[in-house]
Amino acid sequence: MALDGPTALITTRLPPGATLDDAVRHLGLSHDAVDTDYGLIDLHDGSYALMVTEAAAERVRGVPGAKGPFANPRIEPFGPIQPGPDE
Amino acid sequence: MRVMIQMRPEPDMVAAVIDPNVTMTAHDVAGGLRGVEIDPTFVPVAAPRPMPVRAGGDPLSMEQSFTFSRAPEHASVLVRGEIHDYDPASRLSMLALSHPEIVGVSADPVISTTPTCGGDKPVGNWREIEQFFAELGADGLDGTGVALAIVDTGINAQHVNNESGRTITIDAARSWNPPGVVGQPGKFPVDHGSMCAFDAMIAAPKATFLDLPVLQSSHEGATVMDGLLSDAVAGFAHLWGLLETMPQDKRALVVSNSWGSFSPQWDFPPGHPGNYSDNPAHPFNLMVTALESAGADVLFAAGNCGRDCPDGRCQFTDRPIGGANSHPRALSIGGVDTRGDRVGYSSQGPGRLSRSKPDVCSYTHFDGSHAFGADEPDTGTSAACPVAAGVVAAIRSQWPAAKLPPHALRTLLQRTADDRGAAGFDFDYGFGIVNVPVIMDALRRRKKNGFR
Known part of the structure; x- marks a missing residue:
């Protein structure tokens, strides 16, 4: 595993039925730079999402069909209501 | 957006609003105001005109004594309604411009108890x-x-x-x-x-x-x-x-x-x-x-x-x-x-x-x-x-x-x-x-x- 964890969300265009190996090959990455537990997510618009290291996300800029990194914000439950700092 | 609309209709209309023996509706006064949904439940109210006590007083200053005239030729009439929430500032301007009988439009904020908030007890079950x-x-x-x-x-x-x-x-x-x-x-x-x-x-x-x-x-x-x-x-x-x-x-x-x-x-x-x-x-x-x-x-x-x-x-x-x-x-x-x-x-x-x-x-x-x-x-x-x-x-x-x-x-x-x-x-x-x-x-x- 690379020193920086695979925290960057990127997408790439691939043929239907593509696998994570296909994505890794297409992007020219090593498996160390990819979150293999997360895998390859078909977004059903011809593109696929995967999680890679920040360094890998930087390296794939310019690879045809690759986009990102995309925001991967923290998400929280909308409740229970928490008081404000002055309450 | 809820609004109060101040209108100056013909004096006989104002007189009818003032007369307690006559029942006037909002639509009698303001029917046909396009772009406004008039509230039919709100009974029109005659608003007296403030007039400076001192002859020649500044007609635009609030820092003086007034008398208030409800004479039909002086008073205006308030009705209540709603305009669409989209771009309310422009709508308010257009409303006043497109209806010469309107002399003023103001917000009519909801006066209510505080809404249910985070720390409040359950409301119902x-x-x-x-x-x-x-x-x-x-x-x-x-x-x-x-x-x-x-x-x-x-x-x-x-x-x-x-x-x-x-x-x-x-x-x-x-x-x-x-x-x-x-x-x-x-x-x-x-x-x-x-x-x-x-x-x-x-x-x-x-x-x-x-x-x-x-x-x-x-x-x-x-x-x-x-x-x-x-x-x-x-x-x-x-x-x-x-x-x-x-x-x-x-x-x-x-x-x-x-x-x-x-x-x-x-x-x-x-x-x-x-x-x-x-x-x-x-x-x-x-x-x-x-x-x-x-x-x-x-x-x-x-x-x-x-x-x-x-x-x-x-x-x-x-x-x-x-x-x-x-x-x-x-x-x-x-x-x-x-x-x-x-x-x-x-x-x-x-x-x-x-x-x-x-x-x-x-x-x-x-x-x-x-x-x-x-x-x-x-x-x-x-x-x-x-x-x-x-x-x-x-x-x-x-x-x-x-x-x-x-x-x-x-x-x-x-x-x-x-x-x-x-x-x-x-x-x-x-x-x-x-x-x-x-x-x-x-x-x-x-x-x-x-x-x-």
Whole structure:
């Protein structure tokens, strides 16, 4: 595993039925730079999402069909209501 | 926007308004004011004209003594009405310009008790909401055969059963954990997800629940209950795969999402190609589109950043309904208490991906699951969303997506909603409160007309 964890969300265009190996090959990455537990997510618009290291996300800029990194914000439950700092 | 309109009609009209023996209506005075919905229940009021006591006094200064004249040639008449919320400043200017008899327009803010807020005691209980929805069960719409995914912190089935007196059905085989999350479907600690499941069961007690504990993410720096949006991308991909296994003519999957992002600090700024909040091309927003296109009903809580009493975590300075919570193909659910009043923390529109948000409101802040303690209400738009998801799941038990596509179901909920706030759509209540009796009327008409 690379020193920086695979925290960057990127997408790439691939043929239907593509696998994570296909994505890794297409992007020219090593498996160390990819979150293999997360895998390859078909977004059903011809593109696929995967999680890679920040360094890998930087390296794939310019690879045809690759986009990102995309925001991967923290998400929280909308409740229970928490008081404000002055309450 | 509610407004008071000050008019100067002909003196004989003013005289009639002043005369206690004559009954004048708002339409007598202001009928035909295009662009304004005149309130017919408000009896026109004669407003006296202030006149400086000292001859030659400054007619525009308030710093002097006045006498007040109610003579018909001096007085004006006040009526009450509403104008559309969109671009109110321009509308107010145009209103005064296009009607010479109008001499003034002013805001008419709602004077009411403080809305229900975070620390308040429960308003009503879940049995009252069950009664609001009673017609669903009477027609056999109870969620049978419908998959209802709770994308949250995980469900504790035992707690839901104990509190509801019912038995929740959890489909463990079709549930899903994010990578690294341990725990079995239906056996997670009692928390927010159990509240959501309980609330969805109010209208859909026979639904088959799918447990997706996306907010149990184990990422670095995680708090007790949070996750990352990438986990939700993977969870939705799992749900898409499930839909594909359902026969086309029987697809019925409802996805309840009582979560979102409280802060723009975790996002790229709007306009950046990687942004989430305002970007329909973000992978998660694409996934919502894909899931809805495949036949799922996707519901998101509008959020708890309402202007009256926002959640302490809210850090958006404006337009807090963003990302998938404002997705055009999802229902964005605001919150009202059991009296039908908007709770003060329910986020207001416009939304970021789609302006017309929230879509509709549903019930929250009631005595329900006790997931947070015996005296604690089910709160937040977090509760409103699964309550509405239960209604959708109940409808789906006889109306699969092949017969009533997700977009048509959204329209049905909007069109039948009990209109509150400003007339028609507004950014507080959306189209209004989910209204089961009117939904049932519409479905019965649809059935009678051969649409199933």
